[in-house]
Amino acid sequence: MPFGNIPAALVIVAGCVLAVILYFAGSKIRTHLEGSEKGISRVIISALGIPAVIAILTITIFLALRYIADLPELAHQVMESTYAQVLYIILGSLIIAFFVRNFLDLYGKKIANLTDSDFDDKLVHFLQSVYGYVIGIGAFFMILSVLKIDITPLLATGGLVGIVVGLAAQDTFGNFFSGAMIAADQPFREGDRIEIQGVIGDVVSVGPRSTRIKTLDSQLVTVPNKILTENMLTNFALPDITLKVRISVGTGYDSDINLVKNILKTVAQKGIASGFVLSTPAPEVYFLEFGESALMFQLLIWTGMYDKTFEVRDYLNTEIYTAFKAAGIEIPYPQMDLHLKSSPVHI
Incomplete structure (x- = not known):
């Protein structure tokens, strides 16, 4: 190694050691502040942690490059102040992004819970979804400004290309905008x-x-x-987890209507005892219509197991069938009567 490169190596080693110390020190401080009342301190430490490590490593590289002999001209151009400003913008954007993320995670729900309206909850969820895009776009335009890149000619000459790309990607952009709407409105x-x-x-x-x-x-x-x-x-989970379940059943035309209703109500009470059926609102039984082959009844119940409707229906149907069979109530099936008339055969 040339003698002139030894200081560069020492700078790199020192910078890496400092970055490691800073990283573990920040982790220890965040652990110490976890659950304490100094929430804003934890937000600041978390926001500065990783960007600070990146900043130290970057500065280390810049300083080491100054000690390397026969450095290419391109490297000197990289070290110019314009590129340094770009680096500052990137690091600043990272710090702001980490700060906003930690702030929303720590205080977003607490602030939203201060009001009875759900608008605050939707706003916090929306901000958590879009803050990264906003900070990234802002940093991109600031970098263009520092590099003195005028985007007006690009927009003018690339107008047609933009239209073509926009038409081709309209579904993709539409999905992103729809994602932002879902984050804001929270239909689910x-x-x-x-x-x-x-x-x-x-x-x-x-x-x-x-x-x-x-x-x-x-x-x-x-x-x-x-x-x-x-x-x-x-x-099915909003505005609450309760769900109305309708159980339709037909009985023979010779059935006792009051007996059928009482049996269905008894089945509903068993459902309440088993936990499948809610007692409030109370179960209801209706004699709905005269069917082609049966008298049609319907049992209406409410359940708190909106995600187990198959199990609820299975339990109720099994109990209804068992109760009807024990009471001798017929559950008819569609049938057709054919009447044949005989007539004399003439030869």
Whole structure:
């Protein structure tokens, strides 16, 4: 190694050691402040931690380059002040991004819970989704300004290209905007069971471009956010987790109507005792119509297991069948009577 490069090596070693010390010191301070009342201090330490390490390593490289002999001309250009300003902008953007993220994570929900309105919760969720894009775009335009790059000619000459690209990517941009709308409006949350265009399942994750749903068959379906905002969507978990379940059943025309109603009410009470049925609102039984082959009744119950409707229906149907069989009540099936008329045969 040339003698002139030894100081550069020492600078790199010293910078790496300082960066490691700073990283572990910051982690220890964050752990000490965890759960304390000094929340804003933890936000600042977290925001400065990683960017500060990056800044030290970058400064170390800049200083080491000054001691390297026969440094190429390109390296000297990199070390000019203009590029240093670009670096400052990048580091500043990282610090702001880390600060905003930690601040929203630590104080966002606390501030939103101070009011009864859910608008604050939606606003916090929206800010958590878009702050990175806003800071990134702002840093990009600041870098262009520092480099003295005028984007006006680019916009003028690239207008046609922009239109073509815009038309080709309109669905992609539409999905991103729809993702921002979902973040702001929150028609559903992760874990909610929803139905969209015939697909029923639980929301696994909500991304900026698409939403993933786990169907009742344990299949993962990726739905573009634009479809979720442009079509009618059913959320079984909102405004609460209660769900009305209708059990329709037919009995023979010779059945005792009052007896059938009492049996259905008794089944509903067993459902309440088992935990499948809620006592409030109370279960209801209706004699709806005279069917072609049966008298049609309907049992209406409410359940708090919106994600277990199959189990609820299975329990109630089994109990109804057992009770009807014990009481001698017939559950008819569609049938057709054929009447044949005989006529003399002429030869």
